[in-house]
Amino acid sequence: MAHRMLGFVHTEKRMPEKRTADDRRRDFDEIYGEFDHAGAQEQANRCSQCGVPFCQVHCPLHNNIPDWLMLTAEGRLEEAYEVSSATNTFPEICGRICPQDRLCEGNCTIEQSRHGTVTIGSIEKYITDTAWEKGWVKPRRPSRELDRSIGIVGGGPAGLAAAEMLRAKGYRVEVYDRYDRIGGLMTYGIPGFKLEKHIVQRRVDQLVEQGVRFHVNADVGGTLPFAELRARHDAVLIATGVYKARDLQAPGSGLDGIVPALDYLTASNRVGLGDVVPEFESGRLNAAGKNVVVIGGGDTAMDCVRTAVRQGAASVKCLYRRNRANMPGSQREVAHAEEEGVEFVWQSAPEAFLGDRAVTAVRAQRIHLGVADATGRQTPQVIDGSRFTIDAELVIKALGFDPEDLPGLFGEPDLKVSRWGTIGIDFRSMMTSLDGVFAAGDIVRGASLVVWAIRDGRDAAERIHAYLTSKAAAEAPAVAAE
Numbered sequence: 001m002a003h004r005m006l007g008f009v010h011t012e013k014r015m016p017e018k019r020t021a022d023d024r025r026r027d028f029d030e031i032y033g034e035f036d037h038a039g040a041q042e043q044a045n046r047c048s049q050c051g052v053p054f055c056q057v058h059c060p061l062h063n064n065i066p067d068w069l070m071l072t073a074e075g076r077l078e079e080a081y082e083v084s085s086a087t088n089t090f091p092e093i094c095g096r097i098c099p100q101d102r103l104c105e106g107n108c109t110i111e112q113s114r115h116g117t118v119t120i121g122s123i124e125k126y127i128t129d130t131a132w133e134k135g136w137v138k139p140r141r142p143s144r145e146l147d148r149s150i151g152i153v154g155g156g157p158a159g160l161a162a163a164e165m166l167r168a169k170g171y172r173v174e175v176y177d178r179y180d181r182i183g184g185l186m187t188y189g190i191p192g193f194k195l196e197k198h199i200v201q202r203r204v205d206q207l208v209e210q211g212v213r214f215h216v217n218a219d220v221g222g223t224l225p226f227a228e229l230r231a232r233h234d235a236v237l238i239a240t241g242v243y244k245a246r247d248l249q250a251p252g253s254g255l256d257g258i259v260p261a262l263d264y265l266t267a268s269n270r271v272g273l274g275d276v277v278p279e280f281e282s283g284r285l286n287a288a289g290k291n292v293v294v295i296g297g298g299d300t301a302m303d304c305v306r307t308a309v310r311q312g313a314a315s316v317k318c319l320y321r322r323n324r325a326n327m328p329g330s331q332r333e334v335a336h337a338e339e340e341g342v343e344f345v346w347q348s349a350p351e352a353f354l355g356d357r358a359v360t361a362v363r364a365q366r367i368h369l370g371v372a373d374a375t376g377r378q379t380p381q382v383i384d385g386s387r388f389t390i391d392a393e394l395v396i397k398a399l400g401f402d403p404e405d406l407p408g409l410f411g412e413p414d415l416k417v418s419r420w421g422t423i424g425i426d427f428r429s430m431m432t433s434l435d436g437v438f439a440a441g442d443i444v445r446g447a448s449l450v451v452w453a454i455r456d457g458r459d460a461a462e463r464i465h466a467y468l469t470s471k472a473a474a475e476a477p478a479v480a481a482e
């Protein structure tokens with residue numbers, strides 16, 4: 001029976017049940033429950049089926065949101081899953097961790113008309129979690145095998161999305177990752193309270209079933225020369241992400257107890273996965289019982305403060321030089337952090353770290369936001385005489401990431417990079433300056449989002465396929481003439 005949709009006129013926006021802050025603080029489980037069927041149906045029915053769906057325009061994957069909302073409202077979940085998975089390789093992951101307030105939901109017409117957005121992300125998650133439960137999520141095995149192989153450097157979302165598409169077309173696909181587990185930042189960066197690890201692992205298992213080969217502990221440019229990879233495969237995709245942590249130069253910044261964000265989050269994720277992590281055991285990367293100061297205002301900083309709360313920190317403060325309205329992190333994540341007991345110290349920047357051998361306090365200064373610079377952002381200016389001190393036995397630096405020096409690492413001086421070190425590609429072919437070498441994800445865009453990495457990975461798969469197809473066509477007459 002067709003539903004009428006437009007339910008927003010009589011049905012309030014409702015999210016799936018959110019666990020209380022007290023409950024959340026005790027573990028690393030996700031903070032939202034799941035819709036029940038009636039809840040998902042009712043919320044999907046709020047959509048007004050816009051002629052120009054701005055939700056879809058602002059989704060990096062251009063997901064066909066109105067259609068899968070209508071199918072959900074009509075109880076046709078298997079079809080909803082077919083439509084949703086046609087454009088998204090990992091819809092249940094995006095449903096969990098996309099900053100929807102900045103993408104699909106933030107641009108939903110009924111949000112703009114102040115009725116409260118359609119809860120697109122939660123419904124996307126519900127559709128795909130149900131599909132997994134019912135056994136509708138199947139590996140896309142190729143109908144024929146092609147005699148060409150592709151090497152993918154990096155098993156994060158960009159590499160995995162490309163691997164899935166290329167394998168489905170029949171290519172032999174091998175993914176090389178320097179870590180001991182696949183998933184990139186979805187496994188070792190993003191904490192379990194946003195994305196539980198079994199959600200990533202079941203996707204990796206399914207790629208194995210599909211026939212993708214994974215090589216873990218394969219450090220390309222280190223133990224495994226890049227040139228060897230190029231010789232082994234007909235095309236190579238670089239999807240290595242960005243990992244060089246931005247640092248902070250201030251008196252005392254070399255003291256013990258001042259650590260980079262990704263070291264801290266990786267240790268926490270490893271402990272959650274059952275690994276023994278000596279630096280966690282020794283207390284270096286463990287916030288338990290400590291006063292913690294996190295420096296930065298992005299999503300990584302939000303993940304650090306919320307991890308510290310769960311590890312049992314005595315206090316957790318976030319120091320950020322701009323104000324709430326100008327922080328790069330998602331407002332939704334800030335709200336979660338505040339509920340969980342994090343204190344935000346806005347418009348403040350560290351001046352020095354105090355302590356003999358290990359840090360005991362951060363000396364900070366207040367910031368005034370001055371006139372806007374060329375980028376349109378107000379320039380932070382130190383307010384004279386505004387010094388103050390915060391106790392801290394653990395300081396976490398979450399100041400963002402830059403690319404590593406890939407031309408140097410890979411021994412490929414002809415690999416062109418931008419002035420920021422990201423890999424330069426031809427935006428039509430997605431090929432780098434090296435023939436047959438493509439690139440996708442954060443290593444091209446700079447630190448970005450999982451949904452953009454998926455989009456890039458899918459696009460790169462199409463471009464690699466086009467490249468190999470035209471190469472085969474060009475070679476064919478020569479072979480015939482021999």
Ligand code: FAD
Pocket residue numbers: 097098099153154155156157158159176177178179182183184185186189190191194218219220221222239240241242265299300303440441442443447448449450451453
């Ligand atoms: P990555 O996920 O970084 O994967 C790259 C892979 O390449 C890694 O597995 C790495 O080991 C491997 N690799 C690197 N160099 C080599 C080499 N030389 N040889 C072999 N392998 C190599 N995005 C969201 O959308 N929502 C969020 O909530 C969110 N939270 C985040 C939280 C944190 C703490 C961080 C750091 C990022 C977060 N992001 C989030 C961003 C998101 O994780 C990234 O944009 C995305 O993972 C990029 O995908 P990628 O495939 O390009 O790279």
Ligand code: SF4
Pocket residue numbers: 058059060061062063065088094095098100103104105120121124451
């Ligand atoms: Fe929204 Fe992300 Fe899903 Fe697109 S992929 S519909 S942006 S949650």
Ligand code: SF4
Pocket residue numbers: 046047048049050053054055056065066069107108109110111118120
């Ligand atoms: Fe539905 Fe909102 Fe998308 Fe319009 S913008 S189609 S109301 S989800």
